[in-house]
Every structure is written in C-alpha cells, then in structure tokens.
Amino acid sequence: MTFENILIEKNNQIAIISINRPTKLNALNKPTIEELHQGFEQLEADKEIRAIIITGSGEKAFVAGADIKEFSSFNQSEGAHLAAKGQELLFDYVQNLSKPVIAAINGFALGGGLELAMASHFRIASANAKMGLPEVTLGLIPGYGGTQRLPQLIGKGRAMELIMTADMINAEQALSFGLVNHVVEQSELLDFAKKTAEKIAKNSPTAISKAIKAINANFKDGINGFHEEIKNFGECFETEDFVEGTTAFLEKRKPDFKGE
Template sequence: MTFKNILVNTNNSIATITINRPSKLNALNRVTINELHEALKSIKDDPKSKVIIITGSGEKAFVAGADISEFADYSVEEGSNLAAQGQKQLFDFIENFNKPIIAAVNGFALGGGLELAMACHFRVASTNAKMGLPEVSLGVIPGYGGTQRLPQLVGKGRAMEMIMTAGMIDSNQALSYGLVNHVKTQDELLSFCESLTSKIMRNSSVAISAGIKAINAGFTDGIDGYQAEIDEFGKCFGTEDFKEGTTAFLEKRKADFPGK
C-alpha cells in the first residue's frame, strides 16, 4: 500500500508509522487521518505486526497540530461532522486498537498532535518535545477527544489550566504530570520504544488485547469496568495462550504463545 503523507515500516514484528509532512511540521489533514486509518486497519489483522509505534518525521515535530487551512471557513454543522468523523475514524480507533500502540513524541505535539498521542496506549517523549492544546487561542476547543483524554491522564485541574491557557509544557513537566511515561534523548527515543516493544511481545498478545478492552471500559460512560474485567478474564481461560502460559509456568520454561 502506497501513502502520500505517512511511511510504514515493519521489522521484527514492530510496525513503525511515521507521519511524513515535514514542510507542514507533520500537521494532520484529512488525507493524513485517512492514511493513518488505512495503515492501522491493514496492520490490525496482520500476524506479522504485534506492536505499533507512531512517530513524526524529522526532529522538530511529532504532529504540530491540525491543518487549520482545511476548516477555517467551516459551518457549525461541518465543524461537528469534522470532530465526529475524525474521532471515529482515527482517535477512538487507535484507543480501542487490538494491539499496543506507542506514541514516540519526537518534538512538538500540539492540538490534534497531542490528541493523537493521547489516543495511543502510552507515550514516550524526546527531551525536546513540547506539548499543548492551543485551540482556545483560535476560538475553538479540542475536537478530537482532547477535553476527555487529557483530564484522564493529568487530572481535571491541570487539564483545565492547559486548555484555558493554550500554553505548552515541556517533556519533563509532561513526565511529572503523567502525560508521558518516559523521556529520552532524540537519539534514544525510537530504540527505547523498540526495547519496550520487546518486553511487550514476550507476553500473550491475546491477553494484552483483553487488557486494553478492560482498561478502556473503566473510562467509558455506561460501562462497568469491573464487570468488563471479569468478562475478559473469563474469556482468557478459553484461549490457547492461557493453556501455554500456565503449562510453561508449571514446567518452569519460557512460554511460546501462539497468539490464539
């Protein structure tokens, strides 16, 4: 599959997706959102890809925001549709993806860029990264889940401050807030993310997928997260991975999970 604005590389069961619009600081537009969706859809059922890393090209930006020129003259209805379609097609799709997705935040992650990173299952930032939701400085609010995911990650008060001031925080502040899990130099960023994927891939992909569902359930209105955990826990007992994992433990050997 050939893309215009992203690069996809799969190596050692790691699919790395690089947003590649350096002249626009990797800003998200409709084409890029669609390409990210199509790339992830193809990876979803690909047994060769077990973990995904999303990053930006160059050393300046992960994604410096949405492409404002595309929607500056939108009506109320068009604006609502933009947010609804974008959330369904990409941001919610990433959050509920069946395989772990790590955001390697290699520079500016602003507006839609930070929303993209927050939709991923967790984030690793480079030391030069800066993050923020500047939408209110344009007379609008975050529309791709930012008002919901940011308080889940950093708390209501900090989210209110970040959104109201439209300011940026650096990677160390993001680490102290819990917005990112780790901070590494630009040179170390991808190799560190790959080392994390190695640890992830030692475990049952079926159990990890169940864990993603159970964790997300606790943040979804109208769903009992504890019951979702019970359901997913029970389902694990019917998998080949459970049989292999428990047998390997009892036989004191390393498990070789079939992923079923």
C-alpha cells in the first residue's frame, strides 16, 4: 500500500513509521490518523516484525499537534465523534498493540503528538524535544487520551498543572517526571531506539505480547491486573516460545524464538 503522509521502513525485525508532513510539522489530520492505523495494522500482522518505532520526519517535530483547520467549525457531537474515532483508530489501538511501540520523540510533541507518544509503550526523546498539551489555549481539553494517560505517567498533580497552564516542558524535565525513559542527542535518537528495539526483538514475542496485556490491564476499569497477570502467565506455558526458552536455558545456549 502506498501512503501519502507516512513512511514505513523495515529492517532486521524492526519497523520504523515516520509521520511525513514536515511542512505541517507532522500535524495529525484525519488522513494521517487513518494511514497510521493502516500502517500499524499491517505491521501487527507481519510475522517478521517484532518491534515498531514511531517518529516524525525532519528535525523539528515528532508531531506538533492536530490540524486545527479540520475541526475549527465543529459542533459538540462532531467534536465528540472526532475524539472517539481518533481514540479507536489510533491511540487506543497503539496502546493495545501486541507488538511493542517505541516513540522516538525528535522535536515538538504537542497536543495529539504527545498523546500519540503517550499511547506508545514507552518513549525516548532527543535533547531538543519539547512536550506539552496546549489544548486549553484553544478552549478545548486533550481529546485523544491525554487527560487519562498523562496522570498515569507523571501523577495527577503534575498532569493537572501541565494541562491547565498549557506549559511546554523540555526533554530533561520530561525525563525527571518519568514521561520519557531516555534522553539522547538528536543525531543518536534513531540508533538508540533501534538498539533498544533490537534487544526486545531477541526476546519471546508471545511473552512480550502477554506482558503488554497484563501491564495495560492495571489501567482499565473493572479489570483486576493481578488476575490478568495470572491468566497470561499460565497461557505462556502453552507456547512454543516457552519450550524453546526453557530448553535453551537448560542447554546453556541462546534461544531462537519463533513467536509461536
């Protein structure tokens, strides 16, 4: 499939999705959200791919927000539909993907951009990155999960402050808050993300998928995360990866996981 707004590169079991609207600072519009959904869907089905990196084209922005022109004339029901559809197609979809998604934040990650990074399983930022949720300056609130995921990652008080002030924070502040896992120079960002993804790719894909389910369960209403962990732990024993992993350990060799 040919995309207009994203690029996908595959190499050594790793896929890189680049949002490719540099003249718009990679802002998210409806076609881009749809293409991202399709791209992630393809990679989810690709048995060769074991980890995904999401980043922005150019050196200025990961995603500098949503395309405001698209919704500036919306009414209440249209606005609610926009948020619901976006969460379904992209943000919730990414969070619940069975393959790990690493956000490589290479510049501005604002509004929907930060929400996309937060929906990813973890984040690595370049030293020049700036992050924030400026929606209240438009008379809005974050609508793609920002009011939920930001408190989960950095705590309620800090999230309240960042959302209400609309302040941007730099990469080092994001690191100290626990919003990102690592900060590296921009020239090193993709290499660092790839090395991290390669470490993940060496491990059991089936176990990683079940770990994602168990970890996510802790943040879902009405779900007992401990029970979900027990269930997924038990299911691991029925996989070929479990047999290979334990056999390799006993034979003192590196495992060759097939993701089955």
